[in-house]
Amino acid sequence: MxxxxxxxxxxxxxxxxxxxxxxxxxxxxxxxxxxxxxxxxxxxxxxxxxxxxxxxxxxDPATLQQVFGQTVFNALLRSLPNNAGINNSDSTFQFIRHVENYIHVEVKKLYADAQPPKFHFISENESEMVMDYESARCMSHVCLGLIEGCANHFGETIEVNMVPQTDDNSVVRFHLTLS
Incomplete structure (x- = not known):
């Protein structure tokens, strides 16, 4: 990490x-x-x-992780290079896709030992996104906080429903609804 x-x-x-x-x-x-x-x-x-x-x-540790995710979003955003394409995102859903399709790929190029989480997109429309978060670190509540921090950055209100897909929480399904 x-x-x-x-x-x-x-x-x-x-x-x-x-x-x-x-x-x-x-x-x-x-x-x-x-x-x-x-x-x-x-x-x-x-x-x-x-x-x-x-x-x-x-x-509760889950609450601490969530608050940490909300807080660390802006620091991670500031750490991105100018050419990372964040300017091409104008919504939370676009940014989340960009994280998986660009940022995680670039992180792996820069740091051979990096193991960023994976997002598997199930469905998406203008108001809903369903995706699976997969990580051996099992820190889905940090991911929740990051999503909330991202939504705040874009001035959006998003309702998030999390459903573990595995007993160890290494895969968690996120159902995001734009309100």
Missing amino acids: KGIIFTEFMELVEEKFGLDVLDDVLEMSGDEGIYTSVGSYDHRDLVKLIVNLSKKTNI
Whole structure:
């Protein structure tokens, strides 16, 4: 997992809960908190940080992932090169397709070890999109937050229904409805 995810997570924790909470979560996780935005790190370290933040704050891990996804969307958007084609997207649905068809492809070219999630598009019309999110990292609530952050970016209101397709949540079906 790219380091920008870790650095943004730690900034969010410090901003929302304070440096003392971040230090406690790092200590609980046995983590020194030394990450660079361009480095690659084990996603299990992020999961450990989220679980321990949940223990420290009594906030459900799924909710923490969702809020993180909402927040990190803008940082990821800013990290895209100017030629990434975001200007060609004028809606959440277009951007989600662009993420799968362009951004994930480019990430894999730049970072041979990258394993971005996959989106399998089931159906789509002007007001609805159905897609499967597939990731061995099982972080579908981060994806939910990213979708919500994206919709906010485009000034759209989208109702999201998530249905796990596997017991381990490695595949989750997202039914998005533009309201």
